[in-house]
Amino acid sequence: MSSQRKTKGKRSRQWRIFSLRELQLATNNFNYDNKLGEGGFGSVYWGQLWDGSQIAVKRLKSWSNKAEMEFSVEVEILARVRHQNLLTLRGYCAEGQERLIVYDYMINLSLLSHLHGPHSAECHLDWSRRMTIAVGAAEGIFYLHHYVTPHIIHRDIKASNVLLDGDFKAQVADFGFAKLIPDGATHVTTRVMGTLGYLAPEYAMLGKASESCDVYSFGILLLELASGKKPLEKLSSTIKRSITDWALPLVREGKFNELVDLRLNGKYVEEELKRVVLIGLICAHNQSEKRPTMLEVVELLKGDTEKFAALETHEMFKSSPGLEDNLDIISEEKEPKQEIENVRVLTTGN
Numbered sequence: 269m270s271s272q273r274k275t276k277g278k279r280s281r282q283w284r285i286f287s288l289r290e291l292q293l294a295t296n297n298f299n300y301d302n303k304l305g306e307g308g309f310g311s312v313y314w315g316q317l318w319d320g321s322q323i324a325v326k327r328l329k330s331w332s333n334k335a336e337m338e339f340s341v342e343v344e345i346l347a348r349v350r351h352q353n354l355l356t357l358r359g360y361c362a363e364g365q366e367r368l369i370v371y372d373y374m375i376n377l378s379l380l381s382h383l384h385g386p387h388s389a390e391c392h393l394d395w396s397r398r399m400t401i402a403v404g405a406a407e408g409i410f411y412l413h414h415y416v417t418p419h420i421i422h423r424d425i426k427a428s429n430v431l432l433d434g435d436f437k438a439q440v441a442d443f444g445f446a447k448l449i450p451d452g453a454t455h456v457t458t459r460v461m462g463t464l465g466y467l468a469p470e471y472a473m474l475g476k477a478s479e480s481c482d483v484y485s486f487g488i489l490l491l492e493l494a495s496g497k498k499p500l501e502k503l504s505s506t507i508k509r510s511i512t513d514w515a516l517p518l519v520r521e522g523k524f525n526e527l528v529d530l531r532l533n534g535k536y537v538e539e540e541l542k543r544v545v546l547i548g549l550i551c552a553h554n555q556s557e558k559r560p561t562m563l564e565v566v567e568l569l570k571g572d573t574e575k576f577a578a579l580e581t582h583e584m585f586k587s588s589p590g591l592e593d594n595l596d597i598i599s600e601e602k603e604p605k606q607e608i609e610n611v612r613v614l615t616t617g618n
């Protein structure tokens with residue numbers, strides 16, 4: 269059994285082109301029952317290949333104006349990006365109007381499903397798993413920012429894009445998609461630009477995409493991971509509060525025990541919780557130049573004491589008046605569609 273697993277593991281690392289017929293067979297002709305979910309780029313289906321290995325197939329929509337060759341070249345570039353915390357592409361299919369990307373199926377699904385979805389009540393994520401996921405996801409993003417040439421800005425770091433393998437190891441998904449977007453596919457563009465609640469202010473307002481936008485989104489993700497709260501919490505039918513607006517006052521009052529996810533039943537490492545929350549908040553600083561780089565984030569998360577001592581004394585965490593300009597205060601809820609549309613309008617042309 270173990271040798272069989274090993275062989276499967278090896279095989280899954282190989283990159284190849286799939287035929288449409290093979291993917292139709294694997295997914296029962298993209299049957300609704302096989303559907304794992306739907307994102308801005310299209311639907312994702314669970315499938316099983318002839319060798320028994322499980323795959324996730326992303327069936328892209330609105331790709332008709334992306335030439336077959338162009339698509340293949342770009343996907344092959346992405347397939348070369350390999351890191352233990354990045355979801356590896358197993359291959360693709362480009363036949364006729366169909367554009368499909370094939371990944372290994374992540375048996376423990378996404379972080380979103382554990383924090384807020386079907387698995388949230390079961391609480392599979394104990395504190396040590398959360399720490400491992402935080403460090404792993406940070407390392408994956410760090411790799412995209414610092415090692416891949418040209419560097420890749422993810423643009424959509426969020427809980428549904430952090431997938432979990434059989435060992436709950438983080439696999440950051442959907443990187444590099446911006447390059448695959450056909451010109452003029454506006455509704456797809458809105459998705460590439462990120463998701464409400466995770467968007468850095470300068471990105472949302474000016475469309476300035478940079479590595480530090482990913483750092484901002486990652487900060488929100490860290491706060492979400494520690495607290496189990498959503499990036500935007502509905503306070504009433506018209507008012508939403510961001511996770512940073514909720515967390516920062518508690519941090520300034522030193523009430524870390526009120527920040528932690530209640531589903532952990534008090535089982536967590538206090539020092540680590542403090543570390544994750546402070547790093548989350550500094551990453552999600554409204555001024556991009558005050559945010560750390562992903563290299564610094566990785567070092568901090570791994571427990572660099574010198575860097576952490578400096579972070580602890582950061583002015584952001586001092587409970588003095590006048591620092592509230594850091595916060596977005598309470599944001600009025602608009603129609604989500606309209607809000608996304610606004611973001612799109614503001615950012616197109618960049």
Ligand SMILES: Nc1ncnc2c1ncn2[C@@H]1O[C@H](COP(=O)(O)OP(=O)(O)OP(=O)(O)O)[C@@H](O)[C@H]1O
Nearest residue numbers: 304305306307308309312324371372373374378428
């Ligand atoms: N390899 C995979 N293994 C298991 N589940 C997956 C895999 N890839 C994607 N999924 C799940 O399929 C669903 C749809 O994914 P998709 O990436 O299309 O959308 P999304 O992440 O919700 O939104 P967006 O398009 O903005 O990234 C999500 O719930 C995602 O977690």
